[in-house]
Amino acid sequence: MFSGAQVSLYPMSDNFVGIILKAIGALEPYRANFRIETDDMSTLLVGPPDQLFPAMRDLFAAAANGGTHCVLAATVSRGCPGEPDDPICTPIEGSAFDKPLPERIAAALAAVESAPRLGLSVAAQFSLYPLGNGHHMDEIYGCIEFLKNSGVFDRSKNFCTKLRGDAGPVFATLSEAFLRFGAPQGHVALDLKVSANSPSKI
Structure with a gap:
């Protein structure tokens, strides 16, 4: 299954070039499994959706660890019918992701x-789009139930859900929403913004 993300990073600093280039270096451990x-x-x-x-x-x-106000914007997709299958994108069929909804929520x-804590507080808002035919609203409501019990749920907003907490559990929550809701081999898209060190925390 083809899966990937277009990611943009916006550090609010005069040194934005240095911050971005240093941050891209953090992707080095993933290069063996990803096309970047x-x-x-x-x-x-x-690369692999997980x-x-x-x-x-x-x-x-x-x-963001240096204290600079940073925003990450991403469009994430798996199973896009307009993209070719890629050998570095492993499928998720026949796994724990193809279980009844209550089991997926519990998992x-x-x-x-069990997500690691990073010691970095972040806020995130995202929208999940399980596309295609079928019971997509059941999947969305199941995802909402999961989010409200995730420990990082902040509130529902127009067109999106807001999360707040340590970066480890927040990104784990986003990953689980992306992987476990929507058909395992269906097209699922996620629109995402993450912010840290904002001067206007609301």
């Missing part, structure tokens, strides 16, 4: 509970 391409707009990550959010987490933490909560 950077241009003047974004960085493309193509490693996309850990890679984005490490990229963002590398930029997602367990994964968030």
Whole structure:
């Protein structure tokens, strides 16, 4: 299954070039399993769906750990019918992701509970889009139930859900939402913004 993300990083600093270049270095451990391409707009990550959010987490933490106000914007997709299958994108069919909804919610909560803590406080807002035919609203409501019990749920907003907490559990929650809701072989998209060190925390 083709899976990947277009990721843009925005450090609010005069030293934005240095911060971005240093942060991209945090992707080095993922290069063996990913195709990574950077241009003047974004960085493309193509690879195993279960490693996309850990890679984005490490990229963002590398930029924000110094105290600079940083924002990450990403569009994440798996199973896109307009993209070719890629041998570095491993499928998720026939796994724990193809279970009844209550079992997936319980597994997602367990994964968030065991996520490493990074000591970096972040806020995130995202929208999940399980595309195609079928019971997509059941999947969305199941995801909302998971989010409200994740420990990092902040509130529902127009068109999106807001999360707040340590970067480890927040990115784990985003990953679980992306992987466990929507058909395992269906097209699922996620629109994401993450912020750290904001001067206007609301």
